[in-house]
Amino acid sequence: MSPDENALPRTEDEWRVRLTPEEFRVLREAGTERPFTGEYVDTKTAGVYHCRACGLELFSSDTKFDSHCGWPSFDDAIPGRVKEIQDHSLGMARTEIRCARCDSHLGHVFHGEGFTPKDTRHCVNSVSIRLEPNPG
Numbered sequence: 001m002s003p004d005e006n007a008l009p010r011t012e013d014e015w016r017v018r019l020t021p022e023e024f025r026v027l028r029e030a031g032t033e034r035p036f037t038g039e040y041v042d043t044k045t046a047g048v049y050h051c052r053a054c055g056l057e058l059f060s061s062d063t064k065f066d067s068h069c070g071w072p073s074f075d076d077a078i079p080g081r082v083k084e085i086q087d088h089s090l091g092m093a094r095t096e097i098r099c100a101r102c103d104s105h106l107g108h109v110f111h112g113e114g115f116t117p118k119d120t121r122h123c124v125n126s127v128s129i130r131l132e133p134n135p136g
């Protein structure tokens with residue numbers, strides 16, 4: 001019997017085996033990569049960003065914009081794919097965003113900054129997502 005590659009891990013130890021140390025730190029321990037270091041900060045490629053932990057489609061490149069904050073920023077998520085959780089760590093009231101399927105940490109969401117007409121910024125760690133470019 002070989003393990004089912006598509007089955008989601010059920011324990012943090014199983015996640016630790018599947019992910020790199022940096023992915024595990026961000027996705028499963030709600031870490032944050034250093035600004036301007038992630039591979040997708042300035043990416044303009046058309047495609048869909050998937051959860052790096054479980055593969056769920058989370059963000060379209062159509063919603064990505066230049067926030068100059070140092071992390072990939074999206075003004076919308078694919079409906080139902082991202083859940084929001086109130087986060088009071090670091091003495092700040094912020095809204096954490098997680099993958100709706102595997103509960104992995106993605107980043108935070110901010111409103112009212114005026115970057116785009118939707119007035120929303122999903123601030124996402126590059127290490128939490130993986131871009132699948134559109135074919136052609």
Ligand SMILES: [Zn+2]
Pocket residue numbers: 051052053054055056099100101102103104
């Ligand atoms: Zn996921």
